[in-house]
Amino acid sequence: MQILYLVLALFLLLNLGAGMWRVLRGPTAADRMLATQLFGTTAVAVLLLLAQAYGNPPLRDVALVFALLAAVTAVAFVRRAWPDQETGHDSE
Amino acid sequence: MEAVILLQWTFDTFLGLGLLWLAWRALACPDLFRAIVLFVAFGLLLAMAWVSLDAPDVALAEAAIGAGLTGALLLAALARLRSSETNVEVAGQPEKKGLKVRNPQWLPVVVLLPVAAGLGYVVLSLPPDAVGLSAQVAANLETGGVSNPVTAVLLNFRGYDTLLEMVVLLLALLGVWSLGGAALRREDAPGLVLDTLSRLLAPVLILVAGYLLWVGAHAPGGAFQAGSVLGAAGVLLLLAGWRLHAGLAALPLRLALVAGSGIFLAMAVFTLLMEGQLLKYPPAQAGILILVLETAATVSIGVTLAALFLGGRPPNKQDHR
Amino acid sequence: MILSDYLSAALLIAGAVFFLAGTLGLLRFPDVYTRLHALTKADNVGLGLMVVGLAVQAESWAAAGKLLLIWLLILLAGASVAHLVAGGALQRGILPWKR
């Protein structure tokens, strides 16, 4: 089972790498922010898998903190940093 | 077993390359907003690196700060920067200014390559096996009052470090406050969704902060992690439009801010008088003394971080008159 | 391998498939609104399946409860953020994609 956990963790890590493309590409600021939201959810899954693979239950607390704070950065973006005019395409 | 080790190596390699790549993109891409988003992603990946290095205490702190506070701080600063730059009507696009670099660029590369190579050489020349101070920590853990070695180091063996660290936090806040009051920005109504979210999450955040504080005695967790989670709760509430009641903004707020360093200092003086040594607790009472210190430190760290996010002295009653 | 191991493995792999679907959606969908679906549906189901798969293996009921709590928190955060982002995008005049 340990091998399965690690394989899946690695798979999710590669998934994250693919998601990075959206952060780089955009086109809107919201797209970039959404991609980091995906990062949060995937990171939680990776941490839970690693907790099981290494038999290290405290890692679940790290995942718990991630889950709790997943919304904070996105809320900061929506409330503060989202420019009023969004043309749909960033000035490249 | 071979397969497990191979998988761990692959995971570590991808993670390391990902960290370097994200850092490079965050520092090199032309748009400042994109740089901040990439930096937040970098923080998330870093938390996984701490887990991989068997440092769950560090991972907890990074998760709370990297995922919550740093991103919020940077994004809020960027928003205020944009409004101030457009107010003054600077020529040229503010977005593009992040790209402007000083020439010649090859000079720093030439200077820094040997520095990087030298640092790498020094790191690789270190002995592959070194116990460091872990043997001493393990030997003294029985008298430490807590069974989590990291908490024992932070609050007992090197308690004076933590005392001064609380003072550093306070100094950073004093620096921010000395630059003026908080900008009185008109916050939009949070709306039903954000209001509900903050009402649901804030109590859970405070509960988890208490949980981390409690388990810190025997498992990963402790005052810094709990304080960071508490600070994130404050940031979430501030973003939802909540403000400290003016009556609480004067003395009670300041008391909460200095509680950590104040009680720490009192404890230092007390132990100096009783035991003849700075922050040397009697082993029988060490556990309870550490819990008291950690509780005060958690409150102070949380309130300080939230106040730092507000970015200025909160308006007093006197200011309203 | 006992029965619960097979069950857990099946759930974990199913979860990974949903994560893959979410990432594909994030990369391939044409606008913000459709990409929101990929994140809030596929990924949350993926995480849910993984949580159930791991909860089968959990050492105690408390541990299983903590796993469930983590999933609920992610659901709450995902749903709220999706709503906030979609509302903000509409307000800023980003047009939904039409064929």
Added chain:
Amino acid sequence: MSAAFLYALVGVGLFSLGLYALIVHAHLLRKILALNVMGNGVFLVLVALARRTGEARPDAVPHAMVITGIVVAVSATAFALTLMLKLSAATGRAELPDDRRE
């Protein structure tokens, strides 16, 4: 070479990248990001070297130092950001004056 040294080398790489960006970029927000990357590189070296205990528990002292370091770094970042905003409000640009041109 063990995984500890892999991460230590990544830490050195991050430090060098951050230092380069700190020198090259003029915008202060970018400089603050660069300082943070440098700090995280140092943390990574410290924690990676604490892992050299073999099968035993890693050394707790560097872990404790890094935890305090993370919290200090975020408060220093907040202070730096406030200073940057103050400068930008006063001069209209978040960059240090370039004394070669004036």
